[in-house]
Amino acid sequence: MTDAPVSASPTGGRRRGLVRGLLRRRTAVLALGWxxxxxxxxxAAPLVTGHGPLDQDLNSVLTGPTRAHLLGTDTLGRDLLSRLLFGGRSTLFAVAEAVVVYLVIGVTAGLASGYLGGWVDWVIARTADLVFALPGxxxxxxxxxxFPGNLHAAMVTFGVIGSPGLIRILRAQTLRVREELYVAAARVAGLSRPQILRRHIxxxxxSTVVVQAALFAAIVVTVQAGLGFLGLGAPPPAPSWGGLVADASQVIDRDPWMLLPAGLPLVITVVALALLGDAVRDASVEAWAPTAPAVGGRRAPHPPPGGRPRRRRPRQR
Incomplete structure (x- = not known):
């Protein structure tokens, strides 16, 4: 006799449904494209623009868009497109640092707290509450x-401070998912705790992790730009998005155009991350929605959000 097969986790097909549902949404495609x-x-900043971020052309100061400078120049004749792209490197790298720290701490501690319980749950929950109370x-x-001018230390610190929010969310969901039948079947089959956490939970x-990471990344972009605007980010003359906005604000009465290439990419990036998080959340709700059993060879329609399907009222004669 052969052993009965263990019921598999339904995550594989749901994950493919999540990707398909995400690609069907125009906002998600636009956000991912941007x-x-x-x-x-x-x-590829050196290939996109032929100017360096520190190259000065004092004969072309606050010129606006030209053939030589597609987005114009600043007060020292430096190419705005070059400074925007090279400044975007530091911005994206800072976002990656903060998000990686946020995910490593949040996912690890959240899963351990929700699945293991006991004293592990108590220690992690109390530590998360303590960090959550700190003014970020x-x-x-x-x-x-x-550490003056050390943006790496600031972003790592921000990732640590932001992780308690993810820990709370994943802990609550892990407490619910660990009671599912396929998790119980995996436990009976003899899988270890790390295997159950990695394969099934x-x-x-x-989807929850992706949504929270996208929203946190939008916050990091805003914080990093704010630090650059206050002069606490990359030391000048190194380019940064916040520094570009600060430079544009000083000459807004003479050249309002400079504020557009300095601030518009920042706004679009924050909006794109927020829209991506919303799209992933909506697609995950559809992917994990319970499907009605097939009746008479056809799949029964989903009931409306109210619960029971509506019935047609008989016509009154």
Whole structure:
């Protein structure tokens, strides 16, 4: 006799449905397209523009868009397109640092707290509450006071401070998912705790992790630009998006155009990350919605959000 097969986790087909549902949404496609274009443009900045971010042309100061300078120049004749792309490198790298720290701490601690329970849950939950109570901006300013101009230390600190929010969300969802039948079947089959977490629970929470990471990345972009605007980011003359906005604000009465290439990519990036998070959330709701059983060879329609299907009222004669 052969052993009965263990019921498999339904995450594989749901994940493919999540990707298909995400690609059907125009906002998600536009957001992903912008983020991909921005990443490629910043990575290939020397090929996109023929000017360096520090090259000065004092004969072309605040020129506006020209054939030689597609987005114009600043007060020192530096090419705005070059400074925008090279400044985007530091912005995207800072976002990547903060998001990686955020995910490593949040996912690991959230899964451990929700699945293991007991004293592990108590220690992680109390530590998360303590960190969550800290004023994030104040802590970042203290870090920059201790390490002046060290944006890497500031972003790592911000990732640590932001992780308690993800820990709380994943803990609550792990408490619910660990009671599913396929998790119980995997436990009976003899799988270890790391295997259950990696194969059955973490894939179920992938959409939640992506949504929270996208929203946190939008916050990081805003914080990083704010630090650059205050002069606490990359030291000048190194380009940064916040520094470009600060330079444009000083000459807004003489050249309002400069504020557009300095601030518009920042706004579009934040909006794209927020829209991507919303699209992933909506697609995950559809992918994991319960499907009605087939009746008479056909799949029964889904009931409306109210619960029971509507019935037609008989016509009154």
């Amino acid at each position: 983020l991909l274009l921005l990443t490629l443009a910043t990575a 901006i104040v802590v970042i300013l203290v870090v920059l006071a201790v 973490l894939p179920r929470l992938t």
